[in-house]
Each structure stands twice: as C-alpha cells, then as structure tokens.
Amino acid sequence: DVKVTQSSRYLVKRTGEKVFLECVQDMDHENMFWYRQDPGLGLRLIYFSYDVKMKEKGDIPEGYSVSREKKERFSLILESASTNQTSMYLCASSFQAGGRYEQFFGPGTRLTVL
Amino acid sequence: GIQVEQSPPDLILQEGANSTLRCNFSDSVNNLQWFHQNPWGQLINLFYIPSGTKQNGRLSATTVATERYSLLYISSSQTTDSGVYFCAVGTGTASKLTFGTGTRLQVTL
16 A cells, blocks of 8 residues: 655644654655645645656745655755644655556645744 | 636535535546545545546546546445545646545535
C-alpha cells in the first residue's frame, strides 16, 4: 500500500514563527504536492515538485517555500507564519508518467497560527 | 484554468438508499479521481478513473471524457458513507489536481 506520512496532525504556532511541515512517501513517486484546504475555498495547490531539488509554484504560493533534498521527502516552509495561514495542509504524491497519475494523500496537518 | 463543478452540494439519504453524484469539468484531463474525506480530514482514494467504468463493492464510477463528466454511484448507503465526496481532475505533465467544491453526504438511520 502507498503510504504518505506527515510530521504532525496538529500544530499551533505564533505569528512570525518559522514553520516546517514535513511529508514523506514510500512509493518512489517522482511527484509530490502541497495543498491547503479552507472552508468555502476548497483544496488549492500551493507548490509541487517533479524531481529532487525541482519545484514549481501552484495556485497560491505566496508566503510559502518548499524544499526537496531527497526523493521521498517534501517540506513546506512558512518563513514567517501569519494568522491567514491557519488551515489544513495536505501532502500528496504520484508517479510522473506511464499514465499512472493517481495521487495519494497524507493524513493532513491542522495548523493554527495565533 | 480548468473548472470543476460538483452536484448536488448537499445530500441527505436514509440508510439503504442509492445516490448519484456528478462532476462536470471544462477541459480535457489526464487524471480524474474521486475521494471521500473522512471526519479526521484524510482524503481516501475511491477511484482513479480518467475514462471508463469501475466498480468497488457498493461504489461504482463512470467517466465520459468526451462529454466531460463523471458520475459516482453509491448503492445501499450506510451511515459510514457520510462525509464529503470530492472529484478532482488533473492536466499537464505533472497532472496537478483541481478539486471540485465537494458533495456533503449525510446518511441517516
């Protein structure tokens, strides 16, 4: 079974703190993704990575950065957390080619910024 | 960008009833997935179905890519089927997903 894990289920941080959200997958997937989910706005793509050290902006990258130093690990970084970044963050991974684009999601991290 | 619309937005069923959820999308896709979001927020994969028909137990799905819609069928619904169902479509080489706004299903006794 595909397994995508996220470092925390719940996280509480203060405004201005630097926040790291970690995601690890065990299926040797090339693609990894970070989404956020907000009531009334649905799920939106923040960043994705298609290879180690490669990244592309999604629909809402402002205020975020990412790091992918190893194939299995994709980190989302909030350089200076703000209250409007309080949200549910979901990581996903998938293969890149061969028609196998199915994405698998981690359990999510509920981040509260006070 | 691509638009994804789901209907109905809300659905209340009695246990044992059948239902059909619809997903319309505005452009060609290379990925279409149906998810069930559980009460803890995790997205559970139901179907990967960019075209054709699949069945898994009481659930089945059909995607008609040429007409840009997909249907999710739930038969003999159970209370554990309650939750939010999302349709998401992907395009391009990385097949980034664009999500619909979901159908909130409540199954009552």
